[in-house]
Each structure stands twice: as C-alpha cells, then as structure tokens.
Amino acid sequence: xxxxxxxxxxxxxxxxxxxxxxxxxxxxxxxxxxxxxxxxxxxxxxxxxxxxxxxxxxxxxxxxxxxxxxxxxxxxxxxxxxxxxxxxxxxxxxxxxxxxxxxxxxxxxxxxxxxxxxxxxxxxxxxxxxxxxxxxxxxxxxxxxxxxxxxxxxxxxxxxxxxxxxxxxxxxxxxxxxxxxxxxxxxxxxxxxxxxxxxxxxxxxxxxxxxxxxxxxxxxxxxxxxxxxxxxxxxxxxxxxxxxxxxxxxxxxxxxxxxxxxxxxxxxxxxxxxxxxxxxxxxxxxxxxxxxxxxxxxxxxxxxxxxxxxxxxxxxxxxxxxxxxxxxxxxxxxxxxxxxxxxxxxxxxxxxxxxxxxxxxxxxxxxxxxxxxxxxxxxxxxxxxxxxxxxxxxxxxxxxxxxxxxxxxxxxxxxxxxxxxxxxxxxxxxxxxxxxxxx
Numbered sequence: 199x200x201x202x203x204x205x206x207x208x209x210x211x212x213x214x215x216x217x218x219x220x221x222x223x224x225x226x227x228x229x230x231x232x233x234x235x236x237x238x239x240x241x242x243x244x245x246x247x248x249x250x251x252x253x254x255x256x257x258x259x260x261x262x263x264x265x266x267x268x269x270x271x272x273x274x275x276x277x278x279x280x281x282x283x284x285x286x287x288x289x290x291x292x293x294x295x296x297x298x299x300x301x302x303x304x305x306x307x308x309x310x311x312x313x314x315x316x317x318x319x320x321x322x323x324x325x326x327x328x329x330x331x332x333x334x335x336x337x338x339x340x341x342x343x344x345x346x347x348x349x350x351x352x353x354x355x356x357x358x359x360x361x362x363x364x365x366x367x368x369x370x371x372x373x374x375x376x377x378x379x380x381x382x383x384x385x386x387x388x389x390x391x392x393x394x395x396x397x398x399x400x401x402x403x404x405x406x407x408x409x410x411x412x413x414x415x416x417x418x419x420x421x422x423x424x425x426x427x428x429x430x431x432x433x434x435x436x437x438x439x440x441x442x443x444x445x446x447x448x449x450x451x452x453x454x455x456x457x458x459x460x461x462x463x464x465x466x467x468x469x470x471x472x473x474x475x476x477x478x479x480x481x482x483x484x485x486x487x488x489x490x491x492x493x494x495x496x497x498x499x500x501x502x503x504x505x506x507x508x509x510x511x512x513x514x515x516x517x518x519x520x521x522x523x524x525x526x527x528x529x530x531x532x533x534x535x536x537x538x539x540x541x542x543x544x545x546x547x548x549x550x551x552x553x554x555x556x557x558x559x560x561x562x563x564x565x566x567x568x569x570x571x572x573x574x575x576x577x578x579x580x581x582x583x584x585x586x587x588x589x590x591x592x593x594x595x596x597x598x599x600x601x602x603x604x605x606x607x608x609x610x611x612x613x614x615x616x617x618x619x620x621x622x623x624x625x626x627x628x629x630x631x632x633x634x635x636x637x
Contacts, residue, residue, distance in 0.1 A: 414464055
C-alpha cells in the first residue's frame with residue numbers, strides 16, 4: 199500500500215527466505231532478547247515469510263548510518279549470502295538512511311519493525327475504515343523514506359498544473375502526492391470519527407454499559423469475545439488476527455443487555471503512525487464504561503506485555519481508574535496452558551491482589567465467574583431502592599430481574615418487598631413504564 203503502487207515486501211513471494219535481527223539497544227526494551235526474536239518471527243510468519251535464521255546483537259553505541267556496528271553489518275551480509283536470504287527484518291525502528299545503508303552494505307532487501315507491522319495491517323484490514331487507517335499510517339511511514347535509492351527520484355521534470363512546475367524533482371512530486379493523499383484520508387477519517395462519536399452518544403443515552411476488551415496481541419481477546427457473544431470473529435494463534443473493532447450485545451447476570459467491544463491487539467513498540475491512525479477506533483476504549491485487560495498469563499513475558507498495554511492506554515488518554523479513567527478488570531487468560539506447579543503459583547499471586555480473575559477462554563473455565571464479577575462491576579454505580587410490589591404484578595418483577603439485581607425479596611401477604619439495584623438510566627426507564635412505582 200505505497201504511493202508508488204507497491205508495498206515494502208510485495209516484490210517477494212510468500213515464502214521468501216528471511217533473516218531476523220534484533221538489535222538490543224541500551225535501556226530500550228523490558229522484554230528479553232529471545233522473546234523479542236520470537237515475537238518478530240510471529241510477525242514475519244503472519245505475512246507468510248519463511249524465517250531461516252534469527253540473530254540477536256547487543257548494540258552499545260548505535261551508529262547513525264546503520265544502527266548496527268560495522269562488524270555486525272558485515273556478518274549479516276555474509277549470513278545473507280551463505281543462507282540465500284531474500285529479506286532482512288530488523289526488529290527495531292530504522293531511519294530512512296539506516297534502511298538504505300543496510301540494503302547497500304548487506305545486499306539484502308531490508309524492512310524494519312514498523313514496516314513489518316504495517317504490512318500485516320495492510321493485509322488484514324477488512325473494513326473501509328480499517329483500510330483508510332492503514333493507508334494513512336503507511337503513507338506517513340513512507341513520507342520519511344523518499345531518500346530510498348530509486349534512481350527515478352533523482353530526475354527533474356518540467357510541466358505545469360498538477361504535474362509540477364519546471365524543475366520540480368520526482369521526489370518533490372512524490373512528497374506532494376503523499377501530502378495531498380494524507381490530507382484527503384484525514385478528512386475521511388474525521389467523518390468516521392464524527393459518526394463514531396454520534397454512535398457513542400446514542401449508547402450513552404441508552405442504559406447499556408459498554409465493555410471493551412484490550413490486551414497484547416494474541417492474548418485471547420477474540421476467543422473470549424466469541425465465547426461471550428456466540429460470534430465467529432477470527433480467533434487464531436496469530437499476531438494481529440483482529441484489526442477491525444467488533445461490537446456485539448451480550449447478557450450478564452442481572453443485566454439484560456451490555457455492549458462488548460473487541461479491539462486490535464497491542465504490541466511493544468507499536469508504531470506511532472498506527473497509534474495515530476487508529477485513534478478513531480481506539481476511542482471506543484476511551485469511552486468504555488469498563489475495560490477488561492486480557493493477559494496471556496502463560497506467556498513468559500506476560501509482565502512486560504502488561505506494561506506495554508498500560509503505556510499505550512496512557513498514550514491514548516485512558517486515565518487511572520478512580521481518577522477519571524474507567525475501571526479496569528485484569529483477566530489472566532490461558533490458565534489451561536499452565537503446568538500444575540506454575541498454575542498454583544499463579545493462583546496464589548492472583549489471590550494476593552485485588553481485581554484479578556483467572557480464566558481459560560478456550561475451555562470456558564472461570565468464564566461464568568468472570569461474568570458475575572463483570573456484572574458486579576457494572577452495578578457499582580447503581581442505585582438501590584426498596585420497592586413494594588403487588589404479588590400479582592408479575593411484569594414488574596420480571597422487568598426488574600431482567601435488567602437489574604434484586605435482593606432481599608420476601609412475601610408479605612399479597613405484596614412482595616424487595617431491594618432493586620439499577621443504574622440511574624434504567625431507573626428512569628422503569629418509572630416511565632411503571633409510573634405507579636415512581637419515587
């Protein structure tokens with residue numbers, strides 16, 4: 199999805215032989231080198247690349263021209279020739295100059311972490327909105343990479359009108375094309391943003407709570423979403439299986455209707471272009487009544503992944519719970535993958551902390567308990583009122599049980615006395631439908 203009509207990797211067929219290099223920079227990542235290489239391999243596999251070798255380098259003094267040291271670059275070039283590598287994937291952000299220099303010095307087509315993630319998003323975006331967001335992110339990325347060594351960019355051309363003035367270089371024309379296209383995409387995304395804002399306002403007027411699933415990519419959000427909604431959202435053991443947000447109605451204990459939203463998975467060093475482009479979509483998270491942070495507790499780097507997710511939420515403007523931000527439930531998923539010893543350790547750790555729930559979205563273990571806890575969290579802002587209902591008025595009783603939480607129900611002759619817990623909007627609905635019970 200490039201302004202030049204090609205993407206970074208589409209000149210290579212699926213199955214291209216790739217070498218992945220992770221440059222460990224001073225103080226740059228809380229994730230271990232092996233975990234970063236494994237994640238980069240997962241990203242590469244997501245676009246059909248055949249990973250032949252993975253290599254970790256410590257970079258004490260990053261080079262402005264190549265990021266990596268001279269000896270390291272030479273070694274990469276030798277590996278490329280020996281292993282007949284087609285593509286070098288550098289699991290870091292490269293400047294345009296660094297990317298070009300690495301290509302020249304190693305003889306290998308080179309793509310960095312940002313470009314790799316953009317490729318996946320370009321393949322996976324299914325909705326018109328998703329494609330707009332991905333194209334905007336791609337163009338923003340490409341705008342800084344017009345120093346690439348395409349010879350046609352060095353030519354000048356004459357002309358007039360939209361073809362460019364006399365002496366305008368091809369690179370200047372390409373930059374102008376990118377700017378114009380980006381401006382058009384931003385206008386279209388602003389329309390999307392306004393539409394989403396209207397939808398959110400309608401949902402706010404309705405009494406239905408909105409619950410957003412967030413988490414690191416491949417944490418199991420879509421599997422949980424499918425189990426709760428009986429939907430068939432793509433759920434695979436694959437990074438970024440879900441890109442386009444999906445919203446479905448669910449029922450919870452004592453709550454007739456809630457809206458559940460499945461969102462794109464986060465990842466460490468998520469490209470800033472993608473955070474900016476997907477802001478309209480991710481605002482669904484900001485406006486949610488409750489955020490469920492789904493973690494893959496079986497993953498060796500689960501704590502580091504948690505830190506990355508919270509950092510991105512903060513970047514999106516999601517405040518701290520209790521200080522303006524929505525409440526967050528932390529859900530430790532994939533407990534079915536833990537061995538007995540590790541499971542006991544995880545259960546003990548969760549027991550010492552408040553607000554931690556354990557589930558297996560795959561097997562369903564713990565999901566009903568999670569739904570109960572979710573219902574209780576939704577009810578936190580509810581108002582409890584004591585009502586006296588005619589025993590023959592079954593419609594009132596059924597309505598209250600379906601939409602709220604009823605407790606202390608007891609019969610007193612021909613009347614039933616009970617405590618009903620509903621949110622303020624639902625109480626308003628109740629009083630309109632049953633004015634005889636107005637406060």
